[in-house]
Amino acid sequence: MHFGWYDRRVRRVRDLSCGDARIYVEVEVRRVLCRSCGHVKREQLAFLADNPFYTKRFAFYVGRRCRQATIKDIAQELKLDWDSVKLLEMQYMRAQLAKAGTPGPKAIGIDEISIRKGHDYRIVVSDLIRRRPIWFGGEDRSEASMSKFYAWLGEKKSSRIRLAVMDMWKPFRMATQTHAPQAAILFDKFHVMRHLGEALDTVRKSEYARLQGRERRYIKGQKYTLLSRKENLTLEGKKSLKVLLAANKRLNTALRRALASCGATSVKVGHDASSRTGAPASSGSGSKPMRSSLR
Numbered sequence: 001m002h003f004g005w006y007d008r009r010v011r012r013v014r015d016l017s018c019g020d021a022r023i024y025v026e027v028e029v030r031r032v033l034c035r036s037c038g039h040v041k042r043e044q045l046a047f048l049a050d051n052p053f054y055t056k057r058f059a060f061y062v063g064r065r066c067r068q069a070t071i072k073d074i075a076q077e078l079k080l081d082w083d084s085v086k087l088l089e090m091q092y093m094r095a096q097l098a099k100a101g102t103p104g105p106k107a108i109g110i111d112e113i114s115i116r117k118g119h120d121y122r123i124v125v126s127d128l129i130r131r132r133p134i135w136f137g138g139e140d141r142s143e144a145s146m147s148k149f150y151a152w153l154g155e156k157k158s159s160r161i162r163l164a165v166m167d168m169w170k171p172f173r174m175a176t177q178t179h180a181p182q183a184a185i186l187f188d189k190f191h192v193m194r195h196l197g198e199a200l201d202t203v204r205k206s207e208y209a210r211l212q213g214r215e216r217r218y219i220k221g222q223k224y225t226l227l228s229r230k231e232n233l234t235l236e237g238k239k240s241l242k243v244l245l246a247a248n249k250r251l252n253t254a255l256r257r258a259l260a261s262c263g264a265t266s267v268k269v270g271h272d273a274s275s276r277t278g279a280p281a282s283s284g285s286g287s288k289p290m291r292s293s294l295r
Helices: 056-065 071-078 082-100 143-153 170-179 189-210 213-218 223-227 235-247 249-277
Strands: 003-018 021-034 040-042 107-116 120-127 132-137 163-166 184-187
Touching: 003 056, 056 071, 056 082, 071 082, 120 143, 132 143, 143 170, 163 170, 170 184, 184 189, 223 235
Parallel strands: 107 163, 163 184
Antiparallel strands: 003 021, 021 040, 107 120, 120 132
């Protein structure tokens, strides 16, 4: 391409401060006329940020400061508007991501966050061993959006994943089984317990309706005895549990089936896999493998 000088102007850009004094640099910026395409283009200066009113080193300083304080506080400190600080922070974050490169996690945690009111979701994937987020994206929490993470990670690095921790959302599970079939899937124990609680309520209501008179005392008021870990029960609670399960065989059998159907098998598989990767057994901090008094 052939360029010809078109016009020039002096631009005032902000640089790093010196003590309490704000420093500005006056830079001559030229525009050139491309003889091949006929368009006028602005000269690119390597030391300017994406926002051309700031130098790149000032933009990086703002980005680093945003790691310790809020955007609002940084804007007040540096006498900038909120949007300018946000743009400079985003430039800093893009540079850090490019420097870090594509990660190769062995254990990942998958979750979604709502970015505004209503059901408008984005997916967040974290490296559980290094304890840091590595991917944020998608248009929703569908299988297609989840597949974008594996496409970004690449087939080779996806094949190295040994453990995937997630809630019981089917699209996450299907995408993981498609793109990382070797990975063990560990369901979040809080979602498992929610399904178990719903199954428990259904069984208790049906048994309460079936029984009459004094037999109902084995059902009424015993929900939390059934849900508690056996070792956490008091002596009286353990006696109540023993009497309850011995007196009502139907309730015992139904609850064991409910426990199995709501993910107990997946929890066991995930816990075994975590011992191979060195990752925690659950996405929750300090949590233990799920156990129930129905053992």
